[in-house]
Amino acid sequence: MADYGREYVVNKTYRSSSDATKDQFQKWLNGPIDNGIRNSGGIRSITNPDTGKREFLVFVSDSGASQTQNPWEDVINMEEGIVRYWGDAKARHTPHPETATGNGWVKDDYCRTYAQNDRPNAPPVLLFEKPESGKVTFRGVCIITDLRIERHRDNGETVVNYLFELAILNANSIDLEWVHRKARTGVDVGGPDAWNRWVREGRIQRYSIYKDSIRSKEGQDPEGREADLLEDIRERLDDPNKGEKLEVLIQFLMEGLKNFSNVELTPESGDRGVDLTGQVDLFSDRPLRGVDTKIEFKAQVKNRGSSISGKELSRLASRVDDGEIGLFFTTSHYTRSAQRENLSTYPVRLFSGGDLVELLFQTDLADNGKLTDEVVEDIHEEVG
Template sequence: MGGQLRVGQVYRYASGKDPKPAELGGYPNFHHVTHSPDLKRSLLEAGINGMAKVNSPDGPRRPVILIRSSPWKAGTEQTPWHDVFDMDNGHVRYFGDHKAGMTAAPGTTKGNAALLAAFAEHQGHTPEERAAATPLLLFRAVSRNGKPKGHVEFCGAGVIERAERLVQWGGSEHTTFVNYVYDIALIDLTDEDDEVAWEWIHARRDEDVSDTKVLELAPRAWREWVKHGNSALPRLRRRVARARIVKVPEQRPKDSSSEARDLELLYRYFDGRKHDFEAVASAVAARVLRGAGNSYLEGWLTRRSGDGGADFVGRLDLGNGLAGTSLVVLGQAKCVRPDHLVSAEQIARVVARLRRGWIGVYVTTGAYSVPAQTEMMEDQYPILLINGLDLVHQLQSMARDDHGGDLTACIEHLLSGRETAVTSRHPEEILLE
């Protein structure tokens, strides 16, 4: 019965769905690894695949929801969204299956209904409630031999942390429609050697097996989550130790890519008017900080003269009431040629402006030299570095979300309110807002 699903492993998902061969074309056979004798095949035909419920001794139980993301569809008329898979930090942001032109309510489409029901289970208040909760197994389609279909990469098991309604662009008319987006925490599989045993899912499909017995086959992190709830997710989340130094080529778009074209467009747009670039940098910094689930308030842009090395000001809010605090965010924006390197000295000048309780953000169209990154980490500078590739990724996402993919329209919108935001106020005044 089945086998092991290993994180990062690519599986062949053949149209014939034959579970017999262990391998197909040099890749493990998805239908072999997920085979449950005498039961229906496990499928990834849709983006959200809820396996049929069984009547267990403890009540109805959905064995699993299999999630498939198809990056090659992202940005199309029918699939305008881009799912985010940050496997190193155990975070997935996955969009639901409501699309432009659908008449059904967003929460009633088959996939959204399954995920919203799972989300309710994942908010269970007791271990008994959480023991019956539906696990998510996540995959993303990958291209092999020049073909975008037929292969999937296993990305891990997850718990839904948040479900949010949002408005998106889509369809041939670029109209707006309402959909759901889900923030999913990937659990740590270290104790299982980064694998999920299909035996666990097979047991969940057995109507004669109780939730308690099924739980014995679950990964350790899942059992811990069932026992302690969502408050334990920070320590149960998947984390991959990796070097924090990012090589210069990895900070730059690939030649002839859409990112390279848009970064060049951005540079030329602000060439000769680089002070205007600060409004864009401020908006991108806000998006990055909010994207981590933080509360962030955009403040103002500083005047051209006498800004002392600071280009924009914001505020990062942590916690609430007596259990909360706020940090001043001091931003530096540098629109330079995409092949330019930011030096350690340039970063140090921004850090020198920071006071206790302040953090810095440096946004550039260029890249950061290895010595600059090394010095930042060795001296533990409290500063975020946003390079040209990250910058253009954020702007492309903003353009897709709010301007139908038109980057120039997005830039012009960000600049439209710039004049009223320019001031000579002291940065610490943001704490009074």
């Protein structure tokens, strides 16, 4: 009987051993299956013993150190859930990519199911990466999105190979009971939600290591008295053309925090997308002799109701020099695509309307769900 309850967790590393008592790869995958994977090359299959149908494809990418240059480097992009995986025809003595058994399997399954949009019969791809001998890291359950032939010049000779493009689905783990049941019976029950949705609707939900850091619009908007404070800010600091009043409020906020210093508004005529500059001290409570613990920052401020796009974040990021950070404040929220782009590309920290009012409630600039009259008067006086 299978030892159910086992699962593969994305980005977790497991033992691959010839000792069955220690093996967490071949032994775990095969379980009670007679036609499971074998100790072979990069592409393997798990086949239904009664029908001969490949219920799963298993791709193993070898990322271990090599003494020679490898022209067939796989690309596993966990940030965006994208994979470029080279087939098994990686030698000059392989005249045609289909000569490699694994390549033939994948081409047949792709053309028969994926390319025909026959999703219920398409075999999921279980992707592993081999960082070193005796270890495999699970990278997720995938679907095949494209297949094409590529040529590479190696020592003056042309090598032909398949290049498979995969989408890593948005699943944190897979239950081995799903693998074993589907492989033995063909019944697809117990798979991850992202796989089930793709089979049912054709919708691809890609995995991203940043997904837990991406906030919804609702997650960025305030509630209760914090929502009242945000509405008060929009009404009393309404400045649609320039937003300078909110910039002054952010300056006051920073000046009240002990780890910020030298906070200044940039000249209105030439800010080039930067509204505030200053320094933030990493160890303001623990000064160090001879070590500069301050980081220069550049900040942009937007007082509006519409969302912030990646284009606006890139504008600030282009002004941030090496060793600096960017700070972006808005009374609205950031789109999901802007957050993904920022997390993977820019040295910018994002503060939504909800974050802003949460900070203000921890100062004496706000009281009872509103900005104090004193701070509003000071802002108007500062702006003139």
